Amino acid sequence: xxxxxxxxxxxxxxxxxxxxxxxxxxxxxxxxxxxxxxxxxxx
Amino acid sequence: xxxxxxxxxxxxxxxxxxxxxxxxxxxxxxxxxxxxxxxxxxxxxxxxxxxxxxxxxxxxxxxxxxxxxxxxxxxxxxxxxxxxxxxxxxxxxxxxxxxxxxxxxxxxxxxxxxxxxxxxxxxxxxxxxxxxxxxxxxxxxxxxxxxxxxxxxxxxxxxxxxxxxxxxxxxxxxxxx
Numbered sequence: 001x002x003x004x005x006x007x008x009x010x011x012x013x014x015x016x017x018x019x020x021x022x023x024x025x026x027x028x029x030x031x032x033x034x035x036x037x038x039x040x041x042x043x
Numbered sequence: 044x045x046x047x048x049x050x051x052x053x054x055x056x057x058x059x060x061x062x063x064x065x066x067x068x069x070x071x072x073x074x075x076x077x078x079x080x081x082x083x084x085x086x087x088x089x090x091x092x093x094x095x096x097x098x099x100x101x102x103x104x105x106x107x108x109x110x111x112x113x114x115x116x117x118x119x120x121x122x123x124x125x126x127x128x129x130x131x132x133x134x135x136x137x138x139x140x141x142x143x144x145x146x147x148x149x150x151x152x153x154x155x156x157x158x159x160x161x162x163x164x165x166x167x168x169x170x171x172x173x174x175x176x177x178x179x180x181x182x183x184x185x186x187x188x189x190x191x192x193x194x195x196x197x198x199x200x201x202x203x204x205x206x207x208x209x210x211x212x213x214x215x216x217x218x219x220x
Contacts, residue, residue: 002134002158002159002162002163004134004135007133007134007135009051010135010138011135011138013138013218014138014139014141014142014211014214014215014218015138015141015211016207016210016211016214018203018207019199019203019207019211022199022202022203023155023158023195023199026195026198026199027159027162027195030191030195033187033191034184034187034188034191037187038180038183038184038187041183042179042180042183
């Protein structure tokens, strides 16, 4: 969803290394939360 | 510095060559993915930059600050979501737009909301999702994602800190001149 590994270098240029890493890590974690919730509700 | 920017593509070209040597079939699919990504960038980046130029010139800073700036409140949040959702194209297209937003004085959390909305609530993608995964799946994902985007934007703004945010604004202003 919001995680971009290949675009890390572009993102870093705009948002800086620290924020880019934090944003991607959070988005990665959030993906699991979404997946878990959707699995619970739909499954 | 100028030559440095070509290091990564050259390394990747060597990797593709190695993949070809190891497995011809795999090499072909690598090359075809590279080709389609390249075409995607060629078709997405120029229109975005043209629209960005127009946005930069036509819309005055005061108006943007009024609707999306520090004091914009709920209206700014909703507008950021709508702007992100109206987008088409991959996330890397959102960063230059975010940079111009920052140059124009958009609140940092609204920039992050815009980025989040762009990546997960794009309307064209949503339509496709409704068709292929069903309306229930698509709507549920939207309902879960919207608070998540909001929460992540607020948390990221908090933990980034005032000075870093100012540094990012300065960097983005410089990049979008």
